[in-house]
Amino acid sequence: MTSALSEPTYRRLFAAQVVALLGTGLLTVALSLLAFDVAPTRAGEVLATAFTVKMVAYVAVAPLVTAVTSRWNPRAVMVGADAVRFAVALALPWVDQAWHVYVLIAVLQSASATFTPTFQAVIPVVLTSERQYTHGLSLSRLAYDLEAVLSPMIAAGLLLVMSYHGLFVGTASGFVLSAVLVLRSGLSAPGAPSGALFWSRATAGVAMFRSRRSLRTLFLLDLAAACAVATVLVGTVVVVREDLGRGPASVAVALAAFGAGSMVVALMTPRWLEHHTDLTSMLVGGGLCALLLIVAVPVVGDRGSWPVLLVVWCALGAASSMVLTPSGRIVNAAVSVAERPAAFAAHFSLSHACYLVAYPVAGWLGGLTSVAAATGVLGAAAALATGAAIVIRPR
Known part of the structure; x- marks a missing residue:
């Protein structure tokens, strides 16, 4: 799997994915605790609604946003998505109503639904050989699993020395570092032709x-x-x-x-x-x-x-x-x-x-x-x- 990392552009894009995932993992823990504070007797319902909003963004918003941005430079699209996620992560600690959580999560996950398909689309452009592309896919899957393990561990350590509100700062930092790595990746892939819309491919x-x-x-x-x-x-x-x-x-x-x-x-x-x-x-x-x-x-x-x-x-x-x-x-x-x-x-x-x-x-x-x-x-x-x-x- 390490052969894909020999490509400098992919290496930086993969690093951007990893730090963004770590930030998202901290967000999952922080959001659980925020839900408990906002609605102690309905924490499960608040959390379920927030996750449902996330899935609506992934299922419905992703095709529409990708259709709009398909002609844009993918590096600009990913950096813009990270900027939106950074702003939302900093706003979340200030909410005190459940509907505030839902609105901000809708915006954040719409940005994620923009970043992820764009990231997936540029990998075969960067890793042109079938062998390297397969290794790149394997590394991406492992990154998701590592995030599921490391983010809660990091969160547990941080919670020993700070309140859960500090986890939102860690989330925002992950998105900033992700944007910097994407900017420095050297990615020069052009946008897709105007006819190559995500919605038609999804259908x-x-x-x-x-x-x-x-x-x-x-x-x-x-x-x-x-x-x-x-x-x-x-x-x-x-x-x-x-x-x-x-x-x-x-x-x-x-x-x-x-x-x-x-x-x-x-x-x-x-x-x-x-x-x-x-x-x-x-x-x-x-x-x-x-x-x-x-x-x-x-x-x-x-x-x-x-x-x-x-x-x-x-x-x-x-x-x-x-x-x-x-x-x-x-x-x-x-x-x-x-x-x-x-x-x-x-x-x-x-x-x-x-x-x-x-x-x-x-x-x-x-x-x-x-x-x-x-x-x-x-x-x-x-x-x-x-x-x-x-x-x-x-x-």
């Missing part, structure tokens, strides 16, 4: 997902993984702070346990896939997501304990990573080179649409009933999705 990609069995199977397994991720991201702060009565740093530790499980599987996946097919790995991961969510029901209920929660959260991270890590290979194998941009664009939107369903169930149902009830419903949904994937998978 063509959705048709591929409807008509091709392997892609329909991938969508169902993405839904199973989304149920696991939503349970952890939405429910952790409620279970740790309210049910277990632990401090803010414990929220970060629990999220780090989830990220650690994901990272271990991501590191093991290349060797695992030498002996097993992509779909086999993903189906096992989907089944484990469902099973572990059912197991988690008493853990997040009256019979929960801190050590058991960490073990289950780590296992859920591993199970979700078994689904998410090989997903790009499924898309790549199902389409031709010419179809690849549209297919990956559709996967970006459709996979995030799964979270648009899972986050409200985790937060709003959890607020109306209990975290345990929401976890049980999501476990059942993951089981149904995985079962359907087994039935329709390619033979």
